[in-house]
Amino acid sequence: MPDTAPILHLENARYRWPGRASFELHVPALSLARSETVLLLGESGSGKSTLLSLICGTITAQSGHVRIGDTDVASLSAGQRDSFRAEQIGLIFQQFNLLPFATVQDNILLPLQFAPNRRKRAQARQAEAVRLCRALGLPDDVMGVRAGTLSVGQQQRVAAARALIGTPPLIIADEPTSSLDAATQSTFLDLLFAQSRANDTSVLMVSHDARLADQFDRVIHMNHIATSVRSAA
Amino acid sequence: MILRLAFGSLIARALTVGMTILAIALSVALFLGVEKVRTGAKASFADTISGTDLIVGARSGSVQLLLYSVFRIGNATNNLTWESYQDVANRPEVDWIVPISLGDSHRQFRVMGTTPEFFERYKYRSGRSLALQDGVVMDDLFDAVIGADVAATLGYSIGDPIVVAHGLASFSEHEDQPFRISGILEKTGTPVDRTVIVSLEAIEAIHVDWQNGAQKPGQSTPADVLRQMDLEPQAITAALVGVKSRLQVFALQRSINEYSQEPLLAILPGVALQELWQIVGIAETALIGVSAMVVVTALIGMMATIFSSLNERRREMAIFRAMGARPRVILALLVLEAVLMAAIGAVLGLGLLYAGLMVGQPLIDSAFGLWLPIEPPTMREGWVLLAVIAASAIVSMIPALRAYRMSLADGMMVRI
Known part of the structure; x- marks a missing residue:
């Protein structure tokens, strides 16, 4: 049953960066249920970025499994992983999320360019982009504005709209609120979750800031789910 | 997108x-x-000369004939006698013929003797005719028409006298027989711009008192006497020929090239220009x-x-x-x-x-x-x-x- 199966499931995933100062990450088990919002807390250097790269498929585990939905990411070719990422995952970064020279609308619609199924789900794309912007509290006239001219807070909302469009089953957010002040952080998450819950989208957010914990369904610590080994080769 | x-x-x-x-x-x-x-x-x-079907001169190379007759570069190795010229002119295929006589100069510019018909027959840039920007075509024996570059370089205007030098880059001048500028031509972009044009008879006239490239000592015929003289030339440098029908060009060219009394050369300007262009x-x-x-x-x-x-x-x-x-x-x-x-x-x-x-x-x-x-x-x-x-x-x-x-x-x- 797709509804009960986890959207994200890592099992004994192991990744070792190539190179002399080698760093190895081992994730024995990590699961996200559908429409669940999870905060993953971890210090810098704890392997968060490596974990996100594994989930997004820009790198693949040398052993173990990384599943998104029913698909083992490692079983796909590099090109297929790119398409798969476009279809399945909405991404929000810490900052500099947007193409500054492009309009807000083009930024929001960009992932649909590489994901035909998401494009179909979004139907009337531009209307959907407008709806999301409105739902995320952006002014109506923002669509034609160049993204680089917006404030950081507005840019993060545009990035959220871009992650939400075409309702991907999973949203990965990498410290999306770290450049926002406390009040804006909380509003941002409220608006994001309102949309993600409406679409049954799961959210995995990585942060070092435990104050946000209340707003999530579940909080996990990097230290509890993963071991990282830094060995001076 | x-x-x-x-x-x-x-x-x-x-x-x-x-x-x-x-x-x-x-x-x-x-x-x-x-x-x-x-x-x-x-x-x-290629447009330097058009409307001319054949250029006739003494036998040399086709490029050489083109160079001295049209571009005024280099010298004719030999002249063409007036008798041969008459023979060519009298051929039935010939529609018109314009003689040109080169050899003298004024400052750095060549002097060309020809008939007034030259101004009608010489065409450039696909059929354009020469036009005067000032004055008239030569009327008197000692009238000269100058090209646009000559006028611009030397600052001449209508009525100015000019003295023709014997030969090229020569110190001996025909001082006793000065010319008067009667007309200045429009710029054409052809060697005509750099030419002083006088009548064929004038070329003869200024050489009446000359022998073997030098003036006979103390002898100088007055201009009025010269005007009365019969100044038919002995020889010319080349002639521009137009035929009645284009179909006759090759036949005429061949018969001129095989002319028995004198070694002549007739060239098609277009072909010779092509040959020259390959060099340039x-x-x-x-x-x-x-x-x-x-x-x-x-x-x-x-x-x-x-x-x-x-x-x-x-x-x-x-x-x-x-x-x-x-x-x-x-x-x-x-x-x-x-x-x-x-x-x-x-x-x-x-x-x-x-x-x-x-x-x-x-x-x-x-x-x-x-x-x-x-x-x-x-x-x-x-x-x-x-x-x-x-x-x-x-x-x-x-x-x-x-x-x-x-x-x-x-x-x-x-x-x-």
């Missing part, structure tokens, strides 16, 4: 991109301009080579610009990757950018060329007598523009491949 984003990215870097496009545009304009000048020069060259034309290849190098330089400049932009654009590429773009999309994006720049540059270059032509056409025509026609772009020019765009795509592959490798390594996690 990808195209729009590529455009947006270019506009965001307007200054460097603009400079690159400008460099490409200038190089393309230069290349096409050189092409225009080259074809214009070739056409002008080597320079055109060098010119094309140099301007092609300028285009290559501009393209390499573009490659350098793309290279230097790669680092600052890692974030942009990472965003594309995160949104699911494959590395080859990054590659395609950079190549697309280069093609856009080159295409804009090429079109702009074409625009610059036409703007330059509009402004420069009359100036170039009056200064150099080079007529550059303003025509829609030719197929050849189209191919040149396409080649520039294609070359830009190839050149941009080098930075694009680097971006491809960078985006593979960076993935979507770039921290700057």
Whole structure:
């Protein structure tokens, strides 16, 4: 049953960066249920970025499994992983999320360019982009504005709209609120979750800031789910 | 949308991109301009003489005959006797014939003796006739008509006296028989501009008192006496011939070349011009080579610009990757950018060329007598523009491949 199966499931995933100062990450088990919002807390250097790269498929585990939905990411070719990422995952970064020279609308619609199924789900794309912007509290006239001219807070909302469009089953957010002040952080998450819950989208957010914990369904610590080994080769 | 984003990215870097496009545009304009000048020069060259079917002279080489009779370069090795001239003139195929007699000079310009018919028969630039900008065709024995360059260089106007020197670069002058300028010709862009034209009889008249290249001591016939004399020349340098029917040209040429009383040579001006152009034309290849190098330089400049932009654009590429773009999309994006720049540059270059032509056409025509026609772009020019765009795509592959490798390594996690 797709509804009960986890959207994200890592099992004994192991990744070792190539190179002399080698760093190895081992994730024995990590699961996200559908429409669940999870905060993953971890210090810098704890392997968060490596974990996100594994989930997004820009790198693949040398052993173990990384599943998104029913698909083992490692079983796909590099090109297929790119398409798969476009279809399945909405991404929000810490900052500099947007193409500054492009309009807000083009930024929001960009992932649909590489994901035909998401494009179909979004139907009337531009209307959907407008709806999301409105739902995320952006002014109506923002669509034609160049993204680089917006404030950081507005840019993060545009990035959220871009992650939400075409309702991907999973949203990965990498410290999306770290450049926002406390009040804006909380509003941002409220608006994001309102949309993600409406679409049954799961959210995995990585942060070092435990104050946000209340707003999530579940909080996990990097230290509890993963071991990282830094060995001076 | 990808195209729009590529455009947006270019506009965001307007200054460097603009400079690159400008460099490409200038190089393309230069290349096409050189092409225009080259074809214009070739056409002008071929248009030096038209309407003349045959040029007849003493036997030498066809290029040599063309050079001294039309371009006033070098000297005739031999003359053509008046009897032979009459024989040719009396042939039934001949519609008209104009004798020319060369050998004297005024300052650095050649003096040519001919008949008034020369002004009707000499045609250039596909059938244009000579026209006077001032004065009239020579009327008196000692009247001279000068070309536009002669008038401009020496600052002559109607009525000025001029003294003809015997031979070329000579110190002995026909001082006793000065000429009067009766007319100044319009600029033609042909060697006529650099010629002093007098009547055939005048050439005879100034040599009446001369023998073996020197004036007989103490002897100087007064002008009034000369005017009464029968001044039929003994010999002329060459003759321009028009035939009644073009079909007869080759037959006439052959019979002149086989003329038994005197070794003569008849040439088709067009053919001889072609032969001459093959000699002159080597320079055109060098010119094309140099301007092609300028285009290559501009393209390499573009490659350098793309290279230097790669680092600052890692974030942009990472965003594309995160949104699911494959590395080859990054590659395609950079190549697309280069093609856009080159295409804009090429079109702009074409625009610059036409703007330059509009402004420069009359100036170039009056200064150099080079007529550059303003025509829609030719197929050849189209191919040149396409080649520039294609070359830009190839050149941009080098930075694009680097971006491809960078985006593979960076993935979507770039921290700057």
